[in-house]
Amino acid sequence: MTAPSGxxxxxxxxxxxxxxxxxxxxxxYMRSGTGDASPGxxxxxxxxxxxxxxxxxxxxxxxxxxxxxxxxxxxxxxQFEAAEFVEIRARVAGYLTSIHFNxxxxxxxxxxxFVIDPRPFEIALESxxxxxxxxxxxxxxxxxxxERAETLRQRDFTSESTYDQRQAELRSATAAVxxxxxxVRAAELDLEFTHLKAPVSGRAGxxxxxVGNLVAGGTSGTPTLLTTIVSLDPIxxxxxxSEADMLAYKRAVQRGDLPSARDETITVYGQFxxxxxxxxxxxxxxxxxxxxxxxxxxRKRAVFSNADLFxxxxxxxxxxxxxxxxxxxxxxxxxxxVTDQANKLLYTVTDDGTVAPKPIVxxxxxxxxxxxxxxxVSPDDRVIINGLLRARPGAKVTPEQGLINADNFAVPE
Numbered sequence: 001m002t003a004p005s006g007x008x009x010x011x012x013x014x015x016x017x018x019x020x021x022x023x024x025x026x027x028x029y030m031r032s033g034t035g036d037a038s039p040g041x042x043x044x045x046x047x048x049x050x051x052x053x054x055x056x057x058x059x060x061x062x063x064x065x066x067x068x069x070x071x072x073x074x075x076x077x078x079q080f081e082a083a084e085f086v087e088i089r090a091r092v093a094g095y096l097t098s099i100h101f102n103x104x105x106x107x108x109x110x111x112x113x114f115v116i117d118p119r120p121f122e123i124a125l126e127s128x129x130x131x132x133x134x135x136x137x138x139x140x141x142x143x144x145x146x147e148r149a150e151t152l153r154q155r156d157f158t159s160e161s162t163y164d165q166r167q168a169e170l171r172s173a174t175a176a177v178x179x180x181x182x183x184v185r186a187a188e189l190d191l192e193f194t195h196l197k198a199p200v201s202g203r204a205g206x207x208x209x210x211v212g213n214l215v216a217g218g219t220s221g222t223p224t225l226l227t228t229i230v231s232l233d234p235i236x237x238x239x240x241x242s243e244a245d246m247l248a249y250k251r252a253v254q255r256g257d258l259p260s261a262r263d264e265t266i267t268v269y270g271q272f273x274x275x276x277x278x279x280x281x282x283x284x285x286x287x288x289x290x291x292x293x294x295x296x297x298x299r300k301r302a303v304f305s306n307a308d309l310f311x312x313x314x315x316x317x318x319x320x321x322x323x324x325x326x327x328x329x330x331x332x333x334x335x336x337x338v339t340d341q342a343n344k345l346l347y348t349v350t351d352d353g354t355v356a357p358k359p360i361v362x363x364x365x366x367x368x369x370x371x372x373x374x375x376x377v378s379p380d381d382r383v384i385i386n387g388l389l390r391a392r393p394g395a396k397v398t399p400e401q402g403l404i405n406a407d408n409f410a411v412p413e
Contacts, residue, residue: 057395060387061402062349065330065379072324072364072372078239082230082313083303084200090224091193092116092217096209103206106309107198107229114226116215118194125187132180139173146170193217202231230313233306237270237282239319240297249323257325261300262287268302269320278320280304329363330377331370333404336385337362346377347384347391349399355384355391370404 094116101113149166152158198204205228209215215224241249252258259266261284270280282304291298302319304311338345338357345357358381363372377383384391385402 057353057398058387058390059398059400060349060384060391062382062399063385063402063404064381065332065373065377065383066370066404067328067379068331069326070329070331070366070372071322071326072329073320073366074245074323074364076239076241076319076321078237078317078319080311080313080315080317081236081238082202082232083234083236084202084229084231085313086199086202086229088113088196088198088226088229090114090116090196090215090217090226091219092121092190093215094120094194094217096211096213096215096226099207099211101204103204105204106202107204108201109198111198112195113198113204114196116194116196116217118191121187121191121194125184125191128180128183128187132177132184135173135176135180139170139177142166142170142173196226198229200229200231202229204229232309232311232313234303235306235311235313236285237302237304237317237319238299239302240292240295240299243291243296243298246291246298252324258322266322268322270302270304271318271320273316273318280317284321323364330373330379331366331404332373332383333385334365334369334371336383336388337371338388346373346381347388347393348377348381349384349397353396353399355393355395355397357393 096114097117098115099113100115101107101111107113146166146169149158149163153160153163207227209224209226215226217223249258253260266284268282268284269278270282271278282302284300285303286301288299332346336346337360338347340357343359344362346360348356348358350356358376360376361374363374365371382399384397385404387397391397
């Protein structure tokens, strides 16, 4: 069956169009292989090149380093400790009959804490007093007999040996009285030890022994531990300082930049683990006499007032100690510092807008997220403080003037 003439004509046109496209593709392929380009392609390339050349360099914010008078500080982690820690142990053995404080209670020096059954010691005291009375009577008799022998000896009515014997009897009776008096004092002391009192003011711990238990006493062996007391005001803060930090501090003392903590009062500041400020104000009151060989550190101690009893012994905290005298320093924000392996850099912008990295030597970090720059840049350098991701060494940037806010960081006097 023969196709209609209209269909045949459409098929022919489609075939011609496909053939023309194949020929055009072949021509373009040959031109691209020889490096030739069509006028349209050249125009497009020229238009794209002109657009890239007119694009401005990326913007960055720059500022000169802030210049301020500061005091550098060194921070240490440590632990609060009670200035006084006492274990209450029994001095005499016996049954515990009563407890006169609540667990965790604040107690004052001299407050009654425990009572051990005093009746055996009362009996011992009465017995010692009776022995003293007997010894006193024997001494008085020996004194009378000596006086009588002395009178008879003067009249030569008694022998010299009898007189010597009476003197010896008096001395023996006097010694017996002294021994009896000592026994009375010992019995009184044992009776006093049945009433255990707080030796210091502070917070008592828990009852480690209940009423009715037999407790062991004495100054040797293992006397029974009844409770503990820790003082609260003032409170100590103990921290360890590395040998390197200790040497740096001593060098500063030698230069006259800092006073010696062994000779003068050094003001320090403390904070708790959840603090951002430094609310505690204290002073260094102890430096150990040697470096710990195992850790290479030396122990130091600060003392703080704890009138509100907020600090509990055993808490961790941080301490800030002056590491320099007041001096003028250059400051930059922490986010402006670039780390390149082991080196620290600041990106600066030259007069023609070129990014110039400069290696720097850093000092400590201050409040307000500022960092001390010891060397590497000058006070007139324009430091990039914002837009570091858009800056590349040697590339052009558009500097926009900014300001380092160095007026809100704390410099304790």
